[in-house]
Amino acid sequence: MDSQDFTGNHKLNPNTPTLEKTITLNETDRKLIEILQEDFPLVEKPWKEISGKLRLSENEVISRLKQLHEAGIIQKIGPVIDGRKIGLAAATLVAMKVPKNKVDFVVRIINEYNSVSHNYEREHEYNIWFTITASNTEQLTNILEEIKQKTGIEQDDILNLPTTNRFKINVRLQLT
Amino acid sequence: MTLDEIDRKILFEIEKGIPLTPEPFQAIADFIGITQQEVTSRIAKLQESGIIRRFGVSIKPRMVGLSANALIAWKVPENRLNEVGNLLSTFKEVTHCYARKTVPEKWAYNLYTVLHARERETIEKLVKNFSDAIAVNDYVILFSTREFKKTSTTTTMLTNQTSRESPENYQGSQGKL
Numbered sequence: 001m002d003s004q005d006f007t008g009n010h011k012l013n014p015n016t017p018t019l020e021k022t023i024t025l026n027e028t029d030r031k032l033i034e035i036l037q038e039d040f041p042l043v044e045k046p047w048k049e050i051s052g053k054l055r056l057s058e059n060e061v062i063s064r065l066k067q068l069h070e071a072g073i074i075q076k077i078g079p080v081i082d083g084r085k086i087g088l089a090a091a092t093l094v095a096m097k098v099p100k101n102k103v104d105f106v107v108r109i110i111n112e113y114n115s116v117s118h119n120y121e122r123e124h125e126y127n128i129w130f131t132i133t134a135s136n137t138e139q140l141t142n143i144l145e146e147i148k149q150k151t152g153i154e155q156d157d158i159l160n161l162p163t164t165n166r167f168k169i170n171v172r173l174q175l176t
Numbered sequence: 177m178t179l180d181e182i183d184r185k186i187l188f189e190i191e192k193g194i195p196l197t198p199e200p201f202q203a204i205a206d207f208i209g210i211t212q213q214e215v216t217s218r219i220a221k222l223q224e225s226g227i228i229r230r231f232g233v234s235i236k237p238r239m240v241g242l243s244a245n246a247l248i249a250w251k252v253p254e255n256r257l258n259e260v261g262n263l264l265s266t267f268k269e270v271t272h273c274y275a276r277k278t279v280p281e282k283w284a285y286n287l288y289t290v291l292h293a294r295e296r297e298t299i300e301k302l303v304k305n306f307s308d309a310i311a312v313n314d315y316v317i318l319f320s321t322r323e324f325k326k327t328s329t330t331t332t333m334l335t336n337q338t339s340r341e342s343p344e345n346y347q348g349s350q351g352k353l
Contacts, residue, residue, distance in 0.1 A: 025240060033240075036233035042216040044199055058198065065196050073239040076193030079219070079228040081328065086179065086187075086227060093276060093288070107324045119325035122247065122318040129247065129318065130325070159283050165257075165275035168265035169229070 025073070028054060032064060036077060083133050090140045090162070091133045094147075095126035097157035103128065106151045115143055126159060137162070177225035182210065186218055187227075191328065242292040244319065246299050248306075249285035251314035257287060260310045264289050269302055285316065 025033070031054055041049040047065070048058040056064070068074040083091070098106045103121065110116055110130050119130035134140040144160060147153075179187070185208050194200040201219075205212040222228040237245065252260045257275055264287070265273045272290040289306075293299045296319060303317055 033233055033235060038232065040231045042201070042219055042231075044202065044212060046200065047196075047198065062196050062198070069196070071239070073235055075234040075236055077196075077233050078190045078193045078231065079187065079222070080230040080234070081187060081191065082226055082229045085177075085225070093274075095283075111325050116325060117327050119323075120245075120247075120320040121322040121324065122320050124316070124318050129320075159279050161276040161279070161283070161288075163274050163276055165261065167261035167273040167275070168270060169272055169274075 028056065029064065029068065032056075032061065033068075033074075040077070087135055088133045089135060090137045091131065092140055092144070092160055092162040093129065093131050094144060095124075095159040095161065096128040096151075096153050097126050098128045098151075098153060102151075106153065109150045110147055113143060113147070115139075126157075177221070177227065179227070182208065182214075183218055183222065186215055187222065190219070237292040238323070241294055244293045244296045244299050245323075246291050246296075246303075246320065247318040248289045248291065248303055249316045249318065250287040250289070250310075250312050251285050252287045252310075252312055254286070256312075260312060261287055263310055264306060267302075267306065269293070270306075285314075 032050070035050055035053055040046065043049055045058065047061045051058045051061045054061070065074065065077070069076075096106070106128060107119065107121075110119055110128070113132070115132050115134050116130050117133060119128070121127055122129050132140055132143055134143060140162070144158075148155065148158065186204065189204050189207060195203050197203055199212070201215045202212045205215045208215070219228065219231065223231060237243075250260070250264075261273055261275055264270055269291055270289045271292060272288070274288045275286060276288055278284050278286050291299050291302060293302065299317065299319070303315065307313055307315060
């Protein structure tokens with residue numbers, strides 16, 4: 001069963017073989033993505049500059065990127081912003097024990113919050129794991145408190161794990 | 177570095193992804209009403225200051241065959257936390273590495289790494305290797321079975337007047353991400 005969930009994210013059934021949904025990248029796609037994970041040329045015609053590094057024309061680069069974007073492989077080409085430096089000073093990871101039949105309900109509530117950036121189901125007694133970022137600890141606590149009330153999940157079934165140090169964040173993925 | 181109104185407008189526009197047109201920065205410049213040079217030089221400054229951590233492509237790991245994703249929680253002696261965090265960060269397969277508070281009597285894991293791979297077995301092998309390398313045997317592998325949300329929360333900060341103009345919030349003295 002495949003469906004769009006309420007956030008518009010593609011929802012994967014864990015029993016469905018995921019390979020069916022992955023698209024095989026050719027060598028050029030791989031190179032293109034690797035180049036685009038490095039320093040992006042901040043110039044008038046960036047795609048033209050990139051095309052020079054591959055044996056492609058500017059138009060081919062643009063149309064390949066459009067295809068990769070439409071296929072859902074490329075989310076976007078743009079900045080990864082450091083939230084701390086624009087005022088998002090507090091962050092936490094929350095784990096919850098949610099009964100199977102309540103997962104959809106609970107996830108819908110959690111995902112309504114713009115402050116929640118990631119939300120995953122994981123194979124563990126604590127099965128729902130999501131992150132919250134906010135301006136300060138107080139805001140963070142308030143959001144979590146609200147979620148707790150709306151979902152009816154007991155404090156006993158919640159782990160609040162605030163970030164104390166970031167050693168490495170969101171670097172490039174190895175494609176090869 | 178303090179953001180002015182134009183920086184915010186630029187960040188807000190490019191956050192969504194630059195357009196796939198021959199001159200993407202010109203399009204953004206036209207939209208905001210400034211020159212293309214101003215757009216690119218401001219982006220460069222935002223990168224230098226670290227507000228933009230990285231500028232480039234964001235891809236969906238699962239869509240390129242990296243369908244196994246796991247969060248690994250490690251229990252590291254407090255006095256070794258920095259050493260181990262830095263060491264784990266050197267592995268190219270580790271995309272994120274964070275230290276977090278524990279929950280007394282409930283949850284003693286204090287260091288977290290994220291791994292993406294083609295297969296679960298690969299992740300299990302890597303984790304075993306990491307465990308040997310850092311001499312930490314107490315860990316739990318949390319494989320993800322469904323992704324419900326994966327976005328950025330920064331856009332709200334770029335448009336939300338009240339929170340971004342409050343200087344005490346702005347300095348981020350409350351803690352670290």
